[in-house]
Amino acid sequence: MKFQGAIFDVDGVLVDSPHSRAWRDALRELLDTEWADIRSRSSYSPDRFTEAVYQHVIAGLPRLAGARAALAYFGVPDPDARAERYAMAKQAHMRRLIESGQFRAFPDAVRLLLAVKAVGIQVAAASSSKNASLILHRLRLEVAATGEPLQDPVGDRGLTLAGLLDADVSGRDFPRGKPDPAIFLAAADELGTAAGASFVVEDSPAGVQAAKAGTMHAIGVARLGDDDVLRQAGADLVVSTLDEVSRDALGEGRLQQRGVLLR
Secondary structure, three states: OOOOEEEEOOEOOOEEOOHHHHHHHHHHHHHHOOOHHHHHHOOOOHHHOOHHHHHHHHOOOOHHHHHHHHHHHOOOOOHHHHHHHHHHHHHHHHHHHHHOOOOEEOHHHHHHHHHHHHOOOEEEEOOOOOOHHHHHHHOEEOOOOOOOOOOOOOOOOOEEOHHHOOEEOOOOOOOOOOOOOHHHHHHHHHHOOOHHHEEEEEOOHHHHHHHHHOOOEEEEEOOOOOHHHHHHHOOOEEEOOHHHEOHHHHHOOOOOEOOOOOO
16 A cells, blocks of 8 residues: 555654753753752752653653653652643743744755655644644745755745645644554544555654554654664654655655665
8 A cells, every 4th residue: 555644743853943942941940940949859950851851751742741741750849730830931931942943944854745745645744732833834945956945934935844734733632642643643634544554754752652553654763863762662664864764665655764675
C-alpha cells in the first residue's frame, strides 16, 4: 500500500521553536521569586534542566501535563497544585519569544515536506502545543534552489509553512495526550487517509509511541543524538536529519534511509 498521508509534529520536527527555553526560563523565574521558599526542597538547578530533560520529560505533552511532569521530575513540592501556575508562566515566556521571532523552520523538514507533496502524499501538522499554529502561520517561506527557507516572522506576504499543509490539528484538546494516538488519528481523519497508510514524523519517544499505537508508520528524527531512545519507542526508521529519508522509497510506500539497500 502506498502512503496517503504524512503527519508532522511541529516543535523539534518542522520548527526549531523556543518551547524548551520557555519551560526552562519560567521555572527558573518562579523558583527565584514567588517559589523561592521551596527551592531548597527540590532537586532543581539551572544546569540540570537540559535539552535532553525537556525532550524526554516534557516534549509531546499538553501544556498542563508537561508542567506537572517537569515539576515532578525536579521534585518541586505539590506539583499538581503548582502545575497551572507554571504552565501560565511558561506561556508568558513563550509569547514573548514568539513575538521577538525566536524560531525558525528546519530546512531538512521543509525539503521533506515538499518532496512528500510532490509524490501526491497529503500533509498534516499535529502538535499538542497551543502555539504551534501561530508559529506555522508566521513562518513565511521563500524556497530557493538550495531548498533553504527564509524566515520572516512578521511578514504576511508569500507562502507560509502553514500554507503547505492540507490539515492542521495542532493545539486542539483531546482527552489524552501522546502517547495516546488520538491527535494523529484526528489528523489522518481530516486528511481523509487511512491510519495504516499514513506515516508520522516525530522527535519524541511519546510521539513515536502514539504513532505506533494508531497503527501508523513512524520516522524518528534524532536531532539530539537520541537514536536508541526513538528506536526503543518503536520508530520504523530513525535518522539524524530528514534529508536521510529516501524520497523514492516514500513514493513506493516504504520508509528507507537514502543509500541503504534492503535485503
